[in-house]
Amino acid sequence: MAGRLSDRVAIVTGASRGIGAGIAKRFAAEGAKVALVARTVEEGGSHLAGSLNAVAAWIRGQGGECVCIAADLSSEEDRERIVPATIEAFGGVDILVNNAAWGRWQPAHQQRPRDLRLAWEINVVTPLHLAQRCLDSMKARGGGWVVNLSSATSNLPHPAPYDFSERYIGYNLAMGPSVYASTKAALERLSAGLAVELAPHGIAVNTLAPVEAVASEGALEAGVIDDIAHFEPVEAMAEAALALSTRPATELSGRIVLSLELLRELGQHSVSTLDGSATLPDYRF
Numbered sequence: 001m002a003g004r005l006s007d008r009v010a011i012v013t014g015a016s017r018g019i020g021a022g023i024a025k026r027f028a029a030e031g032a033k034v035a036l037v038a039r040t041v042e043e044g045g046s047h048l049a050g051s052l053n054a055v056a057a058w059i060r061g062q063g064g065e066c067v068c069i070a071a072d073l074s075s076e077e078d079r080e081r082i083v084p085a086t087i088e089a090f091g092g093v094d095i096l097v098n099n100a101a102w103g104r105w106q107p108a109h110q111q112r113p114r115d116l117r118l119a120w121e122i123n124v125v126t127p128l129h130l131a132q133r134c135l136d137s138m139k140a141r142g143g144g145w146v147v148n149l150s151s152a153t154s155n156l157p158h159p160a161p162y163d164f165s166e167r168y169i170g171y172n173l174a175m176g177p178s179v180y181a182s183t184k185a186a187l188e189r190l191s192a193g194l195a196v197e198l199a200p201h202g203i204a205v206n207t208l209a210p211v212e213a214v215a216s217e218g219a220l221e222a223g224v225i226d227d228i229a230h231f232e233p234v235e236a237m238a239e240a241a242l243a244l245s246t247r248p249a250t251e252l253s254g255r256i257v258l259s260l261e262l263l264r265e266l267g268q269h270s271v272s273t274l275d276g277s278a279t280l281p282d283y284r285f
Contacts, residue, residue, distance in 0.1 A: 003030035004246050009090040011082065011130070013073060014100030016040040017050025019149065019210075022234035023097055023241045024055055028064035030242065035086040035093075037069045038100065065090075073100050073126045074118055083133040093137040095245045098127035099149045103180030111179050123183035128190060135203070143202030145245040148191045150207040150256065153181035184209075188256045195254030204249035208240055211260040235271040236260055243268070 010027050014020035016038035024034050036052045043051040052068040059066045067089040071078040086093055102122040104115045127148050138144030188207045195205040210232045240259035243266055244252060255262075263269070 004242070005095075006031035008032045008094040008245075009035070009086065009092055010095035010097065010245070011035040011037060011086055011093060011134070012097045012099060013037045013126075013130070015055055016052050017048060019234055019237050020097070020099040021050060021055045022238040023099060024066070025058060026235075026238035026242055027095070027097075027245070028059040028066060029062065031064075032095070033065040033090045034059065035067050035069055035082070035089065037071050037073075037082055039070065039072055041068060041070045074102075074121050076129070079126060079129050080133070082130060083137070087137060092141050093134045093144070094141055095145045095147070096130055096134050097147045097149070097241060097245070098130060100126070101149065101151075101180075101183075103177070103183070105177060105180070108178040116179060119179055119183050120186075123180070124186050124190065127187060128194075131194065131205075135198075135201075138203050139201050143249060144204070145249075146191070146194070146198075146203065146205040147241050147244045148187050148205070148207045150188055150209040151177075151181065151184045152209050152211070152258070153177040154185040154188060154209075155181075192254050192256065195249075199249060199253065202249050204244070204247065204253035206244045206253060206255045206257060208237070208244060208262070209256075209258055210237055211258045232259065233271070236263065239263060239268065239271040 005027055008027075008031070010024075010032045012020050012024040012027070012034060015024045015034075015036040017040075020038070024036055028034050036055055038052050040048075040050065041052045043049075043054055052070070056066050056068050067086070069082055069085050071082055073079060083093060100122060103119050104111060127146075131146050134144065134146070191205050191207045198205060237259050240257070240262050243262060244255075244257070263271075
């Protein structure tokens, strides 16, 4: 498989389903060797559909190369294995996509301390830890790319007075993304700082979020998509992640971007589906 990522090695976390699987497949279609990271290796290993083996089978069926790395990203010991395993398989690392995330969807004042710690460990500590472990290889290879997946929930709700009939007020207060959103806001600030720190080494760091909810298995189960007519295709996120992993750090780094807005900015108004055809979703610009 030849393409824009030929001779590149990418690590994608949360690659067993949803956005992570979509990004992994898109990168492989462009020639990348992909390290697929998640807890669910075998189909049936989770109550949600999807597994690393299923994604790997698709990639290999298309002539691509990949390796499956089972890891619990809340475990520092597990995280320490990911980059060495990737380098052992493929010789180095060029791209890190921190897609995996966790959050309990309930009001902040009801969250248990253990859930707070888990959300911050997976959503903030893990992306930084993995980036740190990738740096030596990226520097040795002349540069690299870090794409941290964020969320539009990081946007602040407006202050009082509140109109509780408004849809977004109900979403923010009743469904409770405040803790999850706070981790994503922290990740955005962290990423912007890392971009400055790593610029001398030619390493780009950006955060990417969907414009609208993506109908992934996890989002559908959590009930965070209340209007199925208004959701973003996984392919749009994958295409935006590809754009952030191919532009030089001098051109595109330190950005907090929304997928569809980035594609429009770059003059791209179509996305590639997994069967190689092109589609033009309603970007709702």
